[in-house]
Amino acid sequence: MDLPSGQSSVADHQVVVVGNGMVGHRFVELAADIPGVGVTVFGEEPRGAYDRVHLSEYFAGTSADDLALGTPPEAATVHIGEGVQEIDRDAKTVTTTQGRIVEYDTLVLATGSYPFVPPIEGRDRPHCHPYRTIEDLDGIQASGVGGAVGVVVGGGLLGLEAANALKNMGLATHVVEFAPGLMGTQLDDGGGTMLRGMVKKLGVEVHTGKNTLRIVDGESSRHRMEFADDTALETDLVVFSAGIRPRDELARDAGLEVGERGGIVIDEGCRTSDPNILAIGECALYDGRIFGLVAPGYEMAKVAAAGLAQDDSVAFRGADMSTKLKLLGVDVASIGDAHGRSRGASTYTYIDERERVYKRIVVNKTGKKLLGAVLVGDTADYGMLLQTMRSELTLPKHPDALILPRRDGGGMPAGAVDSLPDEAQICSCHDVSKGAIVAAVCEGATTLGAVRSCTKAATGCGGCAPLVTQVLNAELERQGVEINTDLCEHFPHTRQELYHLVRARGITTFAELIEKHGRGRGCDICKPAAASIFAACWNDHVLRPKHAPLQDTNDHFLANMQKNGTYSIVPRVAGGEITPDKLIALGQVAKKYDLYTKITGGQRIDLFGAQVHELPLIWRELIDAGFETGHAYGKAVRTVKSCVGSTWCRYGVLDSVGMAIHIENRYKGLRAPHKLKFAVSGCTRECAEAQSKDVGVIATEIGWNLYVCGNGGMRPRHADLFATGLDDATLIQLIDRFLMFYVRTADRLQRTSVWMENLEGGLDYLKSVVIDDSLGLAAGLEAEMAHVIDTYKCEWKAAIEDEEKLQRFRTFVNSNRTDDSLVFVRERGQRRPAFADELAVEV
Amino acid sequence: MNASSSANAPCGPEEGETPSLQGPTADMIDWTPVCSLDALIPDVGVRALVGEEQVALFRLSGLGEVFAIDAFDPFSKAPVLSRGIVGDLNGQLVVASPIFKQHFNLETGSCLEDAAMSVRTYQTRVVAGRVEIASGLSRGNGEGR
Incomplete structure (x- = not known):
């Protein structure tokens, strides 16, 4: 076989990927691991793949680098800034925008979608932008400079995100929507109305049922938008976010089957009408539907990669478009049949206008199964409702219990998490099942943090954390494990409980604390914890004699013990700003006491090797030079x-x-x-x-x-x-x-x-x-x-002014000798502790 | 505290004048005065130089006696044990090394985390308000340095 480049000659199956968006990138990550497969990617954007879902964070200071999805696998060849303009299905080649002709065995189309810009007169004027790429955002940001008013055309999910971005840029923000309500795809009328009220309260003006006819020169602003109802709106900036359309031109030109309203038709294996060509992501049409969310796109990438690896056990059979997000600070979620369009469906609705919460569930005609839900203002129940629907759990006798406020603070109805099957997906970001969480708990992950680190559950959007906690607690309870959160054997309390006891009861000594709320003498766990609580509650000087036995040695001597038992000293250098005089003073002290000197990661200077009796002498000089303690020794x-x-x-x-x-x-x-x-x-x-x-x-x-x-x-x-x-x-x-x-x-x-x-x-x-x-x-x-x-x-200032406190700074209680058992070695012009093998030589 | 240690215990001020000891008799022991009892703050250790040995001394709140162990921590090989936090674990009086946090029994010198490791312990007594330590004779078979 004639291969296009020498680099790929080891692979006997060439895969060409068109499009380097999130879904294309995911596919490449999966496909590059398959033996015998060579992957070449063409992406027309001038940068590597990035996270489009969090695009709006770009305005909040997240950089393009932060959004980047990581480097593609080494096995893949990625051409950035080079698109594909033609497919020759007979020759099995593609022609790129730079005129290069590349052969493929399998072609994967991940061309995504483009933002739909309504055919409005004047839409090409300056300061009118779509909302899709980082370049679009740069344009929006540039147009925002010197502007006062911004309009988003489109009241859907992305439109509201764009509105948030404009609002954060300090513009008076308007949303103009053609349909009668906001987020019409995801929300029913009631949910849309509640959302609209909340968005308005946040200072964003909403205009629904508006048909924009043209954009012309404004009088007070750059533009004037004129609507079909003879009203108008002045604005400096227009952002179009009126939905997406699949990018299917390449497929269309190559004669592949496309849907009536666009989209490349695929089967369960993500194959197009040409079995050598696959399509994934927002450009693909399955069962008459486009899936404009990233999770189904990733699912398609997985199916396509599995197919390449001759694994046909996975298939794409559509996806649930349930979604939960925060728009303009408002929590919004939509599950399944949000509009209640299924035959025989009936609904339950809960509205709290004071707290601005709207919840609605759609149940089937027997009232036993959940079909969908809409949540606005409070989406805490999202995970539970989604699982109830997906796992087809039998609903309680009164289904409204699912959305009515549980004022006793309870979570999911008792036993409900137990009734989830093991394969129920708990974390949709990382596809973690209930079974995987239970397995992690059985292997010793007994806290939410531990479950998070070993399963990755609840580490994406975090929305499933309450549900993960319920699965965790149910499993622990099932195992008969009583979760011991005691601080140590002396206190049957957590640190948080002790904090409250100390503060509420006004406790100021460890003796009182352990007598009233603990047992025994205490230990090196609870004593420093108590000292920290006393310090935070009462800000007592940590050297007060009554606290002395509680402090570990660093707090006791206000310095950091190092491995040979000597201490290091870190004066405060606030913000890392230091005058030359102070720098000289530090150097003089370090030289006088022969202290090893090192710049820290926190922009300060650490002086090592002081013995206990030297600490007050050193600090007297540092304080005279204007320094104060840096608390490097303390929590x-x-x-x-x-x-x-x-x-x-x-x-x-x-x-x-x-x-x-x-x-x-x-x-x-x-x-x-x-x-x-x-x-x-x-x-x-x-x-x-x-x-x-x-x-x-x-x-x-x-x-x-x-x-x-x-x-x-x-x-x-x-x-x-x-x-x-x-x-x-x-x-x-x-x-x-x-x-x-x-x-x-x-x-x-x-x-x-x-x-x-x-x-x-x-x-x-x-x-x-x-x-x-x-x-x-x-x-x-x-x-x-x-x-x-x-x-x-300053604890050190207080210490050196107090004879009683200075008493403790003695190396030996019965001698003024220094500790001459310490052995140092000089290295690079400074001294350091001797290593064990060096000690043997010295002695 | 267990029975055997109380029989061997260093003595509090009340009975300090006439120590009763099993094994070696009192007059066989060479007692070295170290410091006044008042120099020891309850539950805070100090380091003393006894001959060329570095010894960690502890007075515990509510107990009259003074405990003495080798100041050298066998894990870190540094003379730091006087600077650990004292307390009790499972009924044993202990000090925690400030370097790697192992616990040493103040009465026997044994390490709670590693039975193979221990530190030397020393007999002490309090005579007329002064702490004395038995030099040249250790109470346990310490695995000091």
């Missing part, structure tokens, strides 16, 4: 890393150093269940790596974006975008609340990332508590933080 706020920001950087948008210093000085000394790291970046280039921190702040044109619960280290976790476009005061207010809520509720040694993953309801719940104050805690959290800030003292 406390560590550093706020920053880039140089708008002060010096040509790209800087806001003063990141100033904000970093402000944040660091505000929260310094705050004791927490674990260490806390922050960063502030001055623009979306993100040089301070804020998205790997517990609290990350990134400057944008419209204000600060706040990210939370990121982590580096052993278990890296990308921080989640928490709020956007904040002013200084709101940013600080949200961080106050977030930190104090974490301090109050996290388990001992639980970083914010794990804490959040274990919160039932995850990020959405955290947002509701911190931003929307759903639990009414905000004022209390802010007051507690204010107390901590008001009572801050």
